[in-house]
Amino acid sequence: DIxxxxxxxxxxxxxxxxxxxxxxxxxxxxxYLNWYQQKPGKAPKLLIYAASSLQSGVxxxxxxxxxxxxxxxxxxxxxxxDFATYYCQQSYSTPVTFGQGTxxxxx
Amino acid sequence: xxxLVESGGGLVQPGGSLKLSCAASGFTFSGxxxxxxxxxxxKGLEWVGRIRSKANSxxxxxxxxxxxxxxxxxxxxxxxxxxxxxxxxxxxxxVYYCTxxxxxxxxxIIPNYYYYMDVWGKGTTVTVSS
Numbered sequence: 590d591i592x593x594x595x596x597x598x599x600x601x602x603x604x605x606x607x608x609x610x611x612x613x614x615x616x617x618x619x620x621y622l623n624w625y626q627q628k629p630g631k632a633p634k635l636l637i638y639a640a641s642s643l644q645s646g647v648x649x650x651x652x653x654x655x656x657x658x659x660x661x662x663x664x665x666x667x668x669x670x671d672f673a674t675y676y677c678q679q680s681y682s683t684p685v686t687f688g689q690g691t692x693x694x695x696x
Numbered sequence: 697x698x699x700l701v702e703s704g705g706g707l708v709q710p711g712g713s714l715k716l717s718c719a720a721s722g723f724t725f726s727g728x729x730x731x732x733x734x735x736x737x738x739k740g741l742e743w744v745g746r747i748r749s750k751a752n753s754x755x756x757x758x759x760x761x762x763x764x765x766x767x768x769x770x771x772x773x774x775x776x777x778x779x780x781x782x783x784x785x786x787x788x789x790x791v792y793y794c795t796x797x798x799x800x801x802x803x804x805i806i807p808n809y810y811y812y813m814d815v816w817g818k819g820t821t822v823t824v825s826s
Contacts, residue, residue: 621810623813631818634816635812635814644814683746684743684760687740
């Protein structure tokens with residue numbers, strides 16, 4: 590199975606900050622990488638698919654990059670509604686695997 | 697409106713069984729692969745399994761942690777997917793989500809198929825406890 594490792598596991602930031610979350614795969618997954626946002630008590634929400642494609646309706650302050658084993662999710666200017674937990678997920682092979690999550694908290 | 701609604705969760709004793717349902721609306725269910733993902737309280741997301749469409753022979757796949765105990769099925773006439781859970785363990789306690797998997801194709805000469813889960817239900821809670 591492909592292991593997905595996110596860093597950091599938690600992060601404190603302020604409104605307006607630029608934030609980057611990293612996801613590393615245990616083997617090359619090309620661009621088969623998706624990012625999700627989850628708020629407490631809610632279902633995950635798709636943000637980015639295929640490493641860098643923005644899902645319809647998602648604000649442009651979110652962006653994704655990377656290929657192979659290393660990927661990043663960037664939020665260019667944090668807004669109050671962005672404080673949540675973020676997960677990466679590989680779709681290169683079965684079983685689908687998720688990163689352990691990055692909790693983004695208000696500083 | 698594209699929507700998924702899970703139901704069937706509840707309290708069950710270890711060793712017991714439970715069947716979850718996922719009712720879909722607002723899209724062509726029969727053409728979509730459907731996945732189940734679970735989340736224990738305070739923990740991350742764990743993929744449970746998936747079922748593909750009729751065009752792909754309703755192929756199923758499961759996480760190692762549930763293989764042999766859980767079965768995913770679907771009834772396209774009812775726009776519903778199911779998760780039959782047998783021999784339940786305390787570690788199966790979680791919120792269970794069903795999701796729609798989308799396939800995006802890039803490239804013509806050498807197509808690449810990208811998969812992602814774009815629609816999620818609100819989840820149903822399964823508690824395995826004596």
